[in-house]
Amino acid sequence: MNSTDDSSLTHLDYCLTGPGTVGGRYMRRFWQPVCRSEDLPGERALPIRILGESFTLYRGEGGTPYVVGQRCPHRGTQLSVGWVEGETIRCRYHGWRFDHSGQCVEIPANSAAFAASMRIPGYPTVERLGLVFAYFGEGDPPDFPYPDFVGHGMVETRVQELGCNFFQSYENDWDLYHAAWTHRTGGLHIPVDPARITFEETAYGVVMRSVRETGLSSTSVLLLPAAIRLPVPTHNALAYRKAGPAWRDTYLFHVPTDDENHLVFVTQEVRISDDELPTYRRHYADYLAERTAMPVKEYGERIVSGELYLADALNHPNLVTLEDYIAQVGQGRIVDRSQDHLSRTDKGVMLLRQLWLRELRALKEGKPVKNWEPMGERPDAEAVEAVLRHEGTGVRKPIGV
Ligand code: FES
Ligand SMILES: [Fe+2]
Numbered sequence: 001m002n003s004t005d006d007s008s009l010t011h012l013d014y015c016l017t018g019p020g021t022v023g024g025r026y027m028r029r030f031w032q033p034v035c036r037s038e039d040l041p042g043e044r045a046l047p048i049r050i051l052g053e054s055f056t057l058y059r060g061e062g063g064t065p066y067v068v069g070q071r072c073p074h075r076g077t078q079l080s081v082g083w084v085e086g087e088t089i090r091c092r093y094h095g096w097r098f099d100h101s102g103q104c105v106e107i108p109a110n111s112a113a114f115a116a117s118m119r120i121p122g123y124p125t126v127e128r129l130g131l132v133f134a135y136f137g138e139g140d141p142p143d144f145p146y147p148d149f150v151g152h153g154m155v156e157t158r159v160q161e162l163g164c165n166f167f168q169s170y171e172n173d174w175d176l177y178h179a180a181w182t183h184r185t186g187g188l189h190i191p192v193d194p195a196r197i198t199f200e201e202t203a204y205g206v207v208m209r210s211v212r213e214t215g216l217s218s219t220s221v222l223l224l225p226a227a228i229r230l231p232v233p234t235h236n237a238l239a240y241r242k243a244g245p246a247w248r249d250t251y252l253f254h255v256p257t258d259d260e261n262h263l264v265f266v267t268q269e270v271r272i273s274d275d276e277l278p279t280y281r282r283h284y285a286d287y288l289a290e291r292t293a294m295p296v297k298e299y300g301e302r303i304v305s306g307e308l309y310l311a312d313a314l315n316h317p318n319l320v321t322l323e324d325y326i327a328q329v330g331q332g333r334i335v336d337r338s339q340d341h342l343s344r345t346d347k348g349v350m351l352l353r354q355l356w357l358r359e360l361r362a363l364k365e366g367k368p369v370k371n372w373e374p375m376g377e378r379p380d381a382e383a384v385e386a387v388l389r390h391e392g393t394g395v396r397k398p399i400g401v
Contacts, residue, residue: 011337018052069120153271166262174348237317243283300325
């Protein structure tokens with residue numbers, strides 16, 4: 001089955017997101033997460049790579065994060081190795097200084113007029129949901145579309161790098177059926193009849209509803225261009241310890257670093273009482289130590305290359321993430337969708353491709369694209385709350401662990 005219904009667009013159009021590409025133009029119309037808040041301390045700068053371009057991310061003395069161009073226009077030094085001064089950043093090489101809009105405000109040993117004539121790009125930035133987001137498109141950014149969590153819990157974030165194109169892992173969000181097989185080894189094996197998965201396009205996204213064979217119903221909201229909000233069972237290592245709640249209100253954001261690599265930012269609300277917090281924090285610290293000792297990307301690449309068997313890594317603290325890694329990276333760095341043979345289990349994947357193609361076609365032809373509204377009240381809120389209160393996780397220990 002062809003992966004596109006429009007001969008002027010191919011599957012590569014939604015994979016390639018570098019500057020000037022139609023996919024890149026589409027992605028740049030949206031706020032993109034670029035860093036976890038906790039990875040950017042005050043008065044520090046970081047180099048970041050997003051959508052095939054490099055930038056400088058820094059946090060001003062007042063606590064606000066900013067994104068400006070990567071390099072100093074004097075002789076090209078990377079600004080992230082410089083100093084944050086107030087709300088500005090100073091280049092380490094010869095001291096040129098820029099404000100957060102990218103305007104040069106000082107050139108030592110030179111005139112103010114020379115400084116006023118120099119600038120680098122500056123990008124709108126916001127900090128929400130435990131993440132820093134930036135807008136890389138033209139004109140004013142859209143309203144921030146992702147509402148805060150409502151349960152007044154603790155916000156926990158993670159970021160995972162995958163060695164494949166971002167669209168592969170976003171397709172996975174639309175592919176609920178994969179859980180029955182990808183996570184069969186020991187993570188999250190919850191069979192679902194494809195006929196009991198439905199999709200409804202709304203003003204803010206696509207609502208995916210399902211009823212699992214266990215009777216558990218679930219509602220996820222797929223938010224274009226590449227995000228999802230859904231209840232997620234607590235990951236393996238914490239679930240085994242019964243640390244924290246069994247389910248978490250979760251956003252996943254898929255962001256290309258370049259065309260063959262991407263980041264998945266995860267932000268979750270952990271609803272936990274003050275009494276439980278100290279114990280939970282101890283478990284979480286242990287979990288992070290285990291996770292650091294067994295990096296998902298390293299283990300995933302070793303399994304895909306044949307150097308390691310998944311069966312020999314069943315004690316991995318993020319087994320579910322590792323299973324997803326090897327399935328998605330196992331498709332290749334950029335899967336050739338012209339070779340797909342789609343089936344009735346791929347309803348969501350087909351719909352995602354149709355939606356992206358619809359929007360890319362409009363963009364390419366200079367026609368209006370859909371302005372997705374910010375997500376308001378959560379659909380099926382009562383049912384979702386019931387899932388978030390659910391005691392059983394559905395996460396099983398793998399056999400032999
Ligand atoms: S290279 Fe930045 S001030 Fe010279
Ligand atoms: Fe998965």
